[in-house]
Amino acid sequence: MNRTGKVLAALSLGGALALTACAPTAETGNTDGGEPGAVEDSVNVGIIYSKTGPLAAEGDAYYEGLQAGLDYATDGTGQLGNFELNITYHDDGGDPDQAAAVAGELIGEDYKILAGTASSDIALTLADLAARDKVLYISGPAVSDAISGANKYTFRSGGQSMQDAATAGAFLNDLNGKQITVFAQDNTFGQGHLAAAEAALGLQGANVSNLLVPEDVTDFAAFARQLVDAKPDLIYAAWAGASSDSMWQALDRQGAFDIAPIVTGLGEAASYAAFGGASEKISFFSHYFPGAAGTDVEKEMISSVVEAGKEVGQFSPDGFVAGQMIARAVGEGGDDVEQMVTALEGWSFESPQGDATVRASDHGLVQNMYRVALSGDGKQWIPELLKTVPGEDIAPPEIVN
Template sequence: MRVTKKLLLGAVATTAAFALAACAPGTTGGNGDGGEGDGNAPSEITVGVITSETGPLASYGEQYLDGFKAGLDYATDGTGEVDGTTINVEYRDDTGDPDTAVNIAKELIGDGVTILAGSASSGVALAVAEQAAQNQVLFLSGPAAADAITGINEYTFRTGRQSAQDVATAGTFLDDIEGQKVVVFAQNNAFGQGNQAAVEAILGAQGAEVEPVLVAEDVTEFTPFAQQVLAADPDLVFVAWAGATSGAMWQAMSQQGVLDDIPVVTGLGDAATFGAYGEASEQISFLNHYFAGAPDNDVNTAMVEAVEGAGGTPDLFTPDGFNAAIMLVQAISEGDGDVDAMIAALEGFSFDGPKGSLTVREGDHALLQEMYQVRLVADGSGFVPELIETVPADAVAPAEAG
């Protein structure tokens, strides 16, 4: 195994999410055979991975799972074992619905599971985090970006970035914004509301006036909302959007002239969205969490090769699954099946991931990581991302929760 408490050596790529299944005494179960990480590791551990395999965020769930599986295989040298403990993974589809996810989590915990991972949806992650605290199990949250997940309880850890890191990266495109008006155009869900709160906390603290334009998730006609943005007469528009309606939203923004008249900053989504902006791409400033050509390190190379070798395509949330696997292996290696010991093993844990050096902040379990400034450039009939600048992790670190 390639993991130590403070350093993941070399090109460690990691992996998967698993579910702790109850078994006969002496083989596996809630806390295994040992307590408080005393070296008496269980012979088996099952980890429950709850994420979107169907529903509006299914593509994000697929990216996460591709990274998780590739990482698990790499971190365990293809054995599926950590220091003699066999890792079993139970994958469950939450369909992007918090109630479904809670029912799955309760079922898994009832079967003796003490490690959960996954969640592409912020609403799902918040609901599962509550279950983790109530039942004292470890939860490695996935791509879900709402800031409220950070520091929500001692059992929940991030394996991806959060909205505050997006907003801070957007701020690196700007000069002094004192007195300027920023409109937050977002979906009216946990993700969008989290972005609104982050813009208010970060750009508002720099003197910006922040006004939200929030859109219900089931809306498919965006013209009235684009007109509302124009009517607000902002100096800057920060767009936070996810899911299948992205293309229709951007089309409405372009048709109504928002991109012609107002500076727009948004996050560059997964590859499926690269063509959604059309010629307006050159008018948008993109912050980015990940694309395969952004980092240049051995871990990223290993992840890309593994995912492509399995028939997949590395994308926006592939490294979140990879990080989850690294953190999972660390927890199992150091924790011997005991939840308190696994928490201690992850707090302050630094490792090399696909995005370079990452650190789990001890106080609130945020995952500190670099971010990217990106442009889209024409490539034949489509567009591809091009790196403008890498933003260091400390320049976009979120304020510590709690």
């Protein structure tokens, strides 16, 4: 499948890089937008994502997935019924103020849809703007649970922290009365995963405790020993960053793997080496890795990204689904935001990860996760699917406003 043709022009907008993409008019196929015909109007869509900054890798995977998703959902035309998508791309740089400035200008220029960002802080900022100005906002890889149920106009195209926690808990057959320790860094990332575990696993009867490690710690032996002494039934490790390698080595040396299953999320391929010799002892779950689903839609996504000379990443499906959701919104709602919202609420569709549903109550995305094994020889690391965890089994509690 060929990607949508684009005419690129550099714009200066709110200090961010903007790229304008205009698609040719042609017949559409994979949308609900009605029969194609003469273009009556265009719908402005602003993609605000991390082209640069600390989340640039996530932003790149999202961007490539989005191109594939838009191409798939419009048969490479950029047209939904009689409406053409006018899409511009803007760098948030990982900065909420920069993102808000760009969003404000786009809304002032009659943009109906905003989408993107891997930053939870940015996503929540844009969600507030969406509610205030009544535009559709589709968040990207940002995992904050607060995005679901934020307001009528905010949706998400990716997973959330409580789905991670629920998947981690699913490694035990019965959580009632079980002792689960969240082992994480004492920062926003770690605290967010702790809150998600308390909510998702506590509702199933688990007793959730925590061992939060200050970010400046470099010797993890004492903390590993605390885990061993606590003797929980399961350890949920939520960790990221340069200290990962030494942390896993400390857990291995102190015998933590002999006490309980240690469950953690499998990130991007570039991070696999950090698990080192502990990789075959860790119980991994994954939001996504290439080849995990084996669905026709996933194959379309992979083919499109590879044909563009890029690599599929963990968050490529989030971008692909955003493309599907944008197409659904415009195909059913035209340029009417209220109708777009109605079109997305309760929508079930086939995503790269299999069956997915946009919950009508809080706009959370119910989708599959995966149990994974990771093997390697120190140079090459290969994830292997062990089990698909159905989305309905790990769906977060609904938020009803």
